[in-house]
Amino acid sequence: MKIQKIAAALLLGALPLFSATTITVKGSDTMVILAQRWAEAYMSTHPDVTIQVTGGGSGVGISALINGATDICNASRPMKAAEREKLKTRFNSLGIEVKSAKDGLSVYLDENNPVSELTLDQIKDIYTGKIKNWKQVGGEDAKIVVYGRENSSGTYVYFRDFVLKGEDYTSSMQSLPGTAAVVNAVSKDKYGIGFGGAAYAKGIKFAKVKKDASSPAYEPNAETVKAGTYPITRYLYMYLKSRPTGELKNYIDWTLSPAGQEIVSKVGYFPIR
Amino acid sequence: MKYMSHLIFAASLGFAGLASAQSDSALKATQEKLTLLKGEVNGLTESYLETKGTVDKLAKIKVSGYIQGQWQHADSSGVGGFAGGGFPSTSNQRLQLRRVRLKTIYDNVTSQYVMEFEARPSGVGLKDAEIILNEPWLKTFSLAMGLMDRPFGFEIPYSSSAHEAPERTRVYQTVFKDEKDLGVKLEANPGENMGLAQYFNFKGGLYTGTSGYNGNTTATAGTGDEIDSTLDIIGRVGFKLPFNDLNLAVDGGVSYYGGKVLAANDSLYQMNGTKLVDSTTSPFKKHKNQTFDRNVIGVDLQTYYTIPVIGDFVGGTSLRGEYLTGKTIGTLSGSMPYGTAKDALAERNFMGWYLSWIQNYGTKFQSVVKYDVYDPNTDVEGKNIGLAANGKLGAGDVKFTTLGLGVLYYWDDIVRLTAYYDMITNETVNSAATGSLLPYTKDLKDNVFTLRAQVKF
Numbered sequence: 001m002k003i004q005k006i007a008a009a010l011l012l013g014a015l016p017l018f019s020a021t022t023i024t025v026k027g028s029d030t031m032v033i034l035a036q037r038w039a040e041a042y043m044s045t046h047p048d049v050t051i052q053v054t055g056g057g058s059g060v061g062i063s064a065l066i067n068g069a070t071d072i073c074n075a076s077r078p079m080k081a082a083e084r085e086k087l088k089t090r091f092n093s094l095g096i097e098v099k100s101a102k103d104g105l106s107v108y109l110d111e112n113n114p115v116s117e118l119t120l121d122q123i124k125d126i127y128t129g130k131i132k133n134w135k136q137v138g139g140e141d142a143k144i145v146v147y148g149r150e151n152s153s154g155t156y157v158y159f160r161d162f163v164l165k166g167e168d169y170t171s172s173m174q175s176l177p178g179t180a181a182v183v184n185a186v187s188k189d190k191y192g193i194g195f196g197g198a199a200y201a202k203g204i205k206f207a208k209v210k211k212d213a214s215s216p217a218y219e220p221n222a223e224t225v226k227a228g229t230y231p232i233t234r235y236l237y238m239y240l241k242s243r244p245t246g247e248l249k250n251y252i253d254w255t256l257s258p259a260g261q262e263i264v265s266k267v268g269y270f271p272i273r
Numbered sequence: 274m275k276y277m278s279h280l281i282f283a284a285s286l287g288f289a290g291l292a293s294a295q296s297d298s299a300l301k302a303t304q305e306k307l308t309l310l311k312g313e314v315n316g317l318t319e320s321y322l323e324t325k326g327t328v329d330k331l332a333k334i335k336v337s338g339y340i341q342g343q344w345q346h347a348d349s350s351g352v353g354g355f356a357g358g359g360f361p362s363t364s365n366q367r368l369q370l371r372r373v374r375l376k377t378i379y380d381n382v383t384s385q386y387v388m389e390f391e392a393r394p395s396g397v398g399l400k401d402a403e404i405i406l407n408e409p410w411l412k413t414f415s416l417a418m419g420l421m422d423r424p425f426g427f428e429i430p431y432s433s434s435a436h437e438a439p440e441r442t443r444v445y446q447t448v449f450k451d452e453k454d455l456g457v458k459l460e461a462n463p464g465e466n467m468g469l470a471q472y473f474n475f476k477g478g479l480y481t482g483t484s485g486y487n488g489n490t491t492a493t494a495g496t497g498d499e500i501d502s503t504l505d506i507i508g509r510v511g512f513k514l515p516f517n518d519l520n521l522a523v524d525g526g527v528s529y530y531g532g533k534v535l536a537a538n539d540s541l542y543q544m545n546g547t548k549l550v551d552s553t554t555s556p557f558k559k560h561k562n563q564t565f566d567r568n569v570i571g572v573d574l575q576t577y578y579t580i581p582v583i584g585d586f587v588g589g590t591s592l593r594g595e596y597l598t599g600k601t602i603g604t605l606s607g608s609m610p611y612g613t614a615k616d617a618l619a620e621r622n623f624m625g626w627y628l629s630w631i632q633n634y635g636t637k638f639q640s641v642v643k644y645d646v647y648d649p650n651t652d653v654e655g656k657n658i659g660l661a662a663n664g665k666l667g668a669g670d671v672k673f674t675t676l677g678l679g680v681l682y683y684w685d686d687i688v689r690l691t692a693y694y695d696m697i698t699n700e701t702v703n704s705a706a707t708g709s710l711l712p713y714t715k716d717l718k719d720n721v722f723t724l725r726a727q728v729k730f
Binding site: 089 | 588633
């Protein structure tokens with residue numbers, strides 16, 4: 001009888017191990033608010049699931065995925081071939097890529113800056129250090145103060161690869177930890193310029209971006225991002241080691257459902273469909 | 274009353290003045306505090322910038338390493354050396370530190386310094402020492418000089434710490450002993466912005482060759498020191514095809530090795546039909562200080578795939594295979610020209626291949642099944658070996674197959690535990706064989722079980 005009681009107690013004690021599911025999410029700072037909103041909404045309707053969200057940057061998230069330290073990696077850029085090689089070595093898998101939202105990678109200007117439009121080439125030249133004065137792009141005679149992200153950021157990598165065409169950032173760029181810090185710096189600096197996700201638009205204005213000098217200028221919004229007319233449109237990704245099953249699959253499916261995509265819009269990004 | 278109102282008015286003025294004075298004083302104090310804080314922030318910023326400079330320099334230094342400790346049990350004492358070196362003749366089990374390595378890289382983007390040491394209880398040796406120049410324009414080409422992996426096939430550049438089976442296959446351990454050589458290598462790895470070229474890669478170079486091992490000089494075996502005026506040409510053209518939407522990757526390549534070996538002895542053994550005979554005798558020729566060709570061609574293929582539906586529990590699957598063939602210049606005892614004495618050279622046509630299946634289960638477990646074949650002399654069969662009429666055919670001509678089964682467990686992100694069993698089968702030689710070939714008339718008792726713990730950072 002005593003043994004039966006002990007066995008029952010052990011069984012009851014062990015039950016939580018099997019009943020509760022914890023999903024860890026790590027990576028992109030651009031996506032951290034979106035991921036938190038998703039997690040809160042999902043946990044409110046699935047009390048048996050715990051979702052832990054942390055940022056750190058896309059590079060940090062991808063490293064965690066390769067090391068097996070996270071279930072989901074959020075990334076604001078596609079995974080690189082070298083990173084996939086590491087996943088192949090450890091997990092014999094290329095990883096599963098889930099496009100979870102769209103973003104118009106935005107160029108931030110101070111609200112008092114008279115410049116309102118920039119071509120892709122002008123943005124590239126500003127960030128590679130070839131253009132140093134606002135006068136060169138139709139603004140005031142003042143030095144451009146360039147703000148950007150740290151190299152662990154997916155936004156940093158995406159911007160370098162697709163806007164700077166792989167060239168290096170100017171050494172005068174001030175690297176800041178997180179998009180919010182970039183927005184904050186630009187909002188206090190009339191001659192500042194920054195870049196980041198479209199969801200962080202407090203106290204700054206978006207530069208309208210032109211594909212080239214003869215193209216129309218577009219601001220990042222639902223219409224231009226969906227239509228692809230805004231020139232710096234990107235996907236926001238979730239990466240997994242292998243095909244999801246169980247609660248992990250349910251959660252991923254839910255983020256792509258109308259309920260999950262509604263949160264994408266509320267946060268300031270754009271649904272994938 | 275009038276007096277009273279005057280008094281209140283005067284008092285009000287006094288209080289107002291006092292309040293104003295207090296307000297000015299508070300403002301002044303706040304401003305002073307703000308100035309102080311600004312100074313502190315500026316100081317912290319300066320300190321941060323100084324520290325950042327130092328940290329940025331330190332970030333260029335990358336240190337990695339691993340230790341492999343293992344316990345092995347063989348079917349009998351003194352079995353051969355392809356599962357981590359030969360067993361002592363008096364023991365069939367051992368505790369062993371198989372590899373203890375420390376690698377340092379200083380990455381200056383356009384150039385790199387690479388140095389790797391192997392530390393064992395028996396001593397410390399150099400495993401890798403490279404100067405690498407990366408061109409900054411296309412970011413595609415690099416030039417390396419020093420002691421490095423030979424650019425051949427898949428198994429050589431695949432790190433010993435990443436290999437799922439404890440050791441490389443027998444054909445690689447024989448034909449490309451120690452994997453490394455001293456040379457100059459050009460490598461091309463086109464980036465993701467290079468269109469179709471991104472799916473292809475190339476590496477190739479000139480190397481001092483195996484001649485440093487053949488006892489013709491006082492050069493220490495393993496240093497790769499040059500002793501002759503010929504260089505080996507080694508290269509591989511590869512492809513990597515990622516089918517991301519299918520979660521499938523297909524990689525592969527074709528490799529070539531063209532080298533020469535300097536003879537340290539007048540005798541040269543060559544195949545004549547099914548006989549291995551000294552070609553010096555008739556007509557008489559002296560082969561000492563002449564060089565002889567050593568050629569290898571290889572093809573390799575690797576696939577990576579995650580099985581649909583079964584998902585996270587089963588995980589990724591990888592199938593890998595390689596086929597090598599060519600002509601080796603070895604000694605009578607084997608296909609390796611690495612004797613410590615001035616042994617006579619022996620020329621043989623060889624063939625080897627392997628197929629391995631690695632399967633992940635969740636994030637912690639892996640299984641591996643590996644089958645490999647090495648035939649060091651494709652011109653003869655077992656029945657030809659051991660007959661006196663067939664000249665010097667010996668143990669170095671016997672074909673081996675190995676079936677390996679293993680389970681790997683990832684304790685955490687740095688520790689991996691492996692249990693692996695090698696089932697080794699040799700070709701049986703002619704029953705007339707005597708002496709050192711007598712054991713080969715039956716399958717040798719040389720299966721090996723390995724329990725390994727690896728820590729890697």
